Amino acid sequence: MQNMTDSDLRDAIQFHGHLCPGLALGYRVAKAALRELGAERPQDEELVAVVENDSCAVDAIQFITGCTFGKGNLIFRDHGKHVYTFFNRRNGRGIRLSEDFRGFEGDKRFEELKKRQDAGEDVSRERQTYLMEKAGAILRAEEKDIFALQPVESLPPQEAKIRKSLRCSSCGEKFMESRGRVKDGKIICIPCSEK
């Protein structure tokens, strides 16, 4: 059970901009992953996260685990699934967490709110109440009631590569070599190739 006043939870909410069920889920996932992999918040790139969605949860994961797009140790696979896999390069351990929260199963409120909203009613206040309740329930639940957790054997994805950059012969801006396009025998960037 999590304490709602945990300072890193407060900081994660501030980073994300609001508390919501997704942020709560990402927070619980990140905390469990760090514990299971014996990792402190990584300064470098020893921890790698593979996320299978781009929801609010990923903000908590970036903030709590230090796996970020910018460092190259956050990998996005667009599967639309609340599945999160983490690897610790330092000790070779890996863990996969798949969300299976059933706390609000059978709760018809969300569907009803959606129906009323579709009919033109302003349900924003009730929707917010519902989302806060759900976020709180996720923060308080036992881990086993939020996600399934299993060790992973496969190797972590490759460390971020150092890449060469080229200059676009159309707009003159630089871009990553692997993103180049060829048009009329000239190497150009993607935006120019789409013009």
Ligand SMILES: [Zn+2]
């Ligand atoms: Zn959110």
Ligand SMILES: [Zn+2]
């Ligand atoms: Zn260009």
